[in-house]
Amino acid sequence: MVKILxxxxxxxxxxxxxxxxxxETNADLILYLRNAERLSQYNDHPRVTLVEGDATDVAALSTAMAGVAIVYSNLGGTALATDTKAIVAAMNTAKVSRLIFYSALGALHEVPGKFGEWNEQAIAAYLPGFRESDQILAAQHDINTTQIRPAWLTNHDEINYETTSANEPFKGTEVSRQSVADFIVKLIKDPALYPNDSIGLNKPNTNGDKPAWM
Structure with a gap:
């Protein structure tokens, strides 16, 4: 049975x-978070293990990674680079080699035009952590990472997205969380997709100087 952290x-x-x-799968899931009570609905699920811990605790992360095939990091915040260093250290200790990493648009200085300028200001406090994390992950030879750079997120009930590569200008201004989740699920189902890559995600035809609701 495949195990996902x-x-x-x-x-x-x-x-x-x-x-x-x-x-949609038979995978066993290890859900790691600061306060496990927040996901208490899974307490009795036979395929879910809840682990309460800090993302900077390398020992706890390494223990949680025992037998894991894929790590999916949904972490964020201004201290993301610190978390990323801990994840890498734990994966190397636990001998886990596949990572799906939630990054952000702008992490590669790839967002063009007025929207790029606006985005730089809007998430100025967070971009240094995403950019340093990209450098940390790029230096890892034993970890196969797919980074995901979504546009500004919506809660729209839709799956509608296109991708851009690390070497392409970012497209669009928004994308639904369901779309991002769909891409992540595809990666987990087929871990051979997008090896050592960074993929932008956006809803088609949403170009503009800023997201429509701003």
Whole structure:
């Protein structure tokens, strides 16, 4: 049975991924978060293990990774690079080699035009952590990472997205969480997709100077 570790499991996208994996696969899930009570609905689920812990605790992360095939990091915040260093250290200790990493648009300086300028200001506090995390992950030779750079997130009930590569200008301004979760589920179902890559996700035809609701 394949075992998946989800870090930051209480995040909105992570919860969509969790429910889809439980419905569509036979994978066992380890849900790692600061306060396990937030996901108490899974307490009695036979395929779910809840782990309460800090993302910077390398020993706890390494223990949670025992027997894991894929780590999906849904972590964020201004201290993301610190978390990323801990994830890498734990994966190397536990000999886990596949990572799906939730990054952000702008992490590669890839967002063009006025929207790119607006995005730089809007998430200025967070971009240094995403950019440092990209450098940390790029230096890892034993970890196969797919980074995901979604546009600004919506809660729209839709799956509608296109992708851009690390070498392409970012497209669009928004994308639904369900769309991002769909891409993550595809990666988990087929871990050979997008090896050592960074993929932008956006809803087609949403170009603009900023997201429509701003």
């Amino acid at each position: 989800i870090l930051g499991a209480n995040g909105a996208t992570a919860k969509i991924v969790t429910n889809r994996l439980l419905a």
